[in-house]
Amino acid sequence: MDAKLVNPFIEAFVAVMPMLGFQPPTKKNMVVKNKYAMSRGVVVMVGFTKQLRGNVVYNMEDETARFIASTMMMGMPVPEFDAMAQSAISELSNMLSANAATNLTQMGLDVDISTPNLTIGEGFSVKISESQYLVIDMDLQGHSVEIAISVDRNF
Amino acid sequence: MIVDDSKVSRTMLANNLAKTNFEVVAMAKDAAEARSLYEEHSPDLVTMDMNLPDADGIECSRRICAIDPGAKIVMISAMKDAGLIEQGKSAGISAFLQKPVSTNDLIDTLMLLCQEKISRIAMLRESYAKPFAAALKQGILDLIGIQVDTKVELYEKKYLEVNGIAIIIGLTGTPNGRAIVYMTGDTMKTFAEKMLNEKLEDEEEAHEAAEEAANIFIGHSVSSINGIITNKEMRITPPGTFFGSGVKMTTQKLVTFKITAMTDFGDICINVGFAEGD
Missing domain, CATH: 3.40.1550.10 (CheC-like)
Structure with missing residues (x-):
């Protein structure tokens, strides 16, 4: 996978989160992983097509998802990851992916994104790539959001 | 979903709907219950009574529309006047029927509201x-x-x-x-x-x-x-x-x-x- 394709996703996260009332997030680290990821509790997958094909997965703990949903809803308490909070996280994933898609367009790549697929639970693993993929751990006010990216140019 | 404080009214409506293809997924007796049951079931349609013990039907509709702006609510009340209709519309109510409602009127109204979705x-x-x-x-x-x-x-x-x-x-x-x-x-x-x-x-x-x-x-x-x-x-x-x-x-x-x-x-x-x- 081309490392240059990762930046649009990181830039999207860094640009979008402050618009929603968060302090600017920072990149903690980036690692290469093989095939499988374990769910941390809340996993959102968004697919890419056209000149870029692949998936991006936002993986976080239930507590982080509730913190994000609460901040997005002006500090409203989110004691449970309910329908409204799920909707907030799906919407966020959509915004992040659409923003990344815009960044990719500026690199000359025409892309389209699927609807986000939100999955809840801890007892499952996710395979997003036949081989290796990149995982970026983003720090968001002390919470960790893992962005797993497996995308390739489609010739 | 049926919202009505009277058990008799709820039962009558439910009995009418039981003869149709509409299914009653929830019944609420007050505004608080209406809100939580709406969240739980996301019903396609809501029938709303005007008099509820903890808020009126218009306020209850407003709270439901706050959760789901696309909610389809039919107000069924004994009174039906221009003032009520105006207030109701601004709260997000889609249609108004007067009690007692005939099964045919009820079905026609519900079908009309569902048509887009159906x-x-x-x-x-x-x-x-x-x-x-x-x-x-x-x-x-x-x-x-x-x-x-x-x-x-x-x-x-x-x-x-x-x-x-x-x-x-x-x-x-x-x-x-x-x-x-x-x-x-x-x-x-x-x-x-x-x-x-x-x-x-x-x-x-x-x-x-x-x-x-x-x-x-x-x-x-x-x-x-x-x-x-x-x-x-x-x-x-x-x-x-x-x-x-x-x-x-x-x-x-x-x-x-x-x-x-x-x-x-x-x-x-x-x-x-x-x-x-x-």
Whole structure:
């Protein structure tokens, strides 16, 4: 996978989160992983097509998802990851992916994104790539959001 | 969902609706219960009484519309005047009926409010969900040589719960959405063994076979849709595979259909969802 394709996703996260009332997030680290990821509790997958094909997965703990949903809803308490909070996280994933898609367009790549697929639970693993993929751990006010990216140019 | 503080009124309405194709999913006796039951059931329609013990029907409707701006609410009250209608409309109420309501008036009003949704669902079922069922049937025949029956149902639960394997393939274009091919671990293993014509020891091989099959099912579905509806090209993303138990996938903001292929070693299913709106 081309490392240059990762930046649009990181830039999207860094640009979008402050618009929603968060302090600017920072990149903690980036690692290469093989095939499988374990769910941390809340996993959102968004697919890419056209000149870029692949998936991006936002993986976080239930507590982080509730913190994000609460901040997005002006500090409203989110004691449970309910329908409204799920909707907030799906919407966020959509915004992040659409923003990344815009960044990719500026690199000359025409892309389209699927609807986000939100999955809840801890007892499952996710395979997003036949081989290796990149995982970026983003720090968001002390919470960790893992962005797993497996995308390739489609010739 | 019926909102009415009087048990007699709730029962009468429920009895009227029992004669129709509408199903009562919840009954609330006050505004607080209405809000929480609305969140729990996301009903297609709400009938609203004006007099509730903790708030009036207009305030209750306003609270429901705050959760779901697309809520369809019919006010059924003893009084019906211009002032009430004006206030009600600004609170998000779609229609007004006067008590006692005849079954025919009630059905006509409810049907009218549902029409938009019903016709979109019918369109999605015919033009989009059915090609998935046909591709699933043909795919199973091509891959393992078995004739299966398939059925297509509207899926109205909030979650799809999977124990085993779920392969998600995103759909882009118009309409966009996602398709999930899923089955239990045992069904997957038998299916993979029939597909490869050998005993499998390694679970990963079974995953790969299931992924390959999912790609074929969904790829053929989309090709067939694109072949008929030529101005809105749909594309598919590479698969993402989830496996484990109690995997809960939300169906929020999607119109979803469950397509089941029944085999003697278990069901092979596709849950295909299309984004709401156009």
